[in-house]
Amino acid sequence: MKNKNVKVENRVQAEAFGRMNGNVLELIPLYAAGFRQIISEFERIHGRVPTADELLWLESEHLGRDITQN
16 A cells, blocks of 8 residues: 555656646755655545645645745
8 A cells, every 4th residue: 555655646746846837856856855744744634645736735835835836
């Protein structure tokens, strides 16, 4: 089960990074740790991995700005 979740987590993060404006290689170090933390907490509370939309929304809320915009 854990292996399946890792694949889902990776897919969700890749989709989220794809929706953000900017160079993905520059965005990864800025947001990857926050994404992992959100995924872990969300999965603990809700029993599932968040969607890319939920991940982007939660990180935007945390930072107080829309991270999909420049």
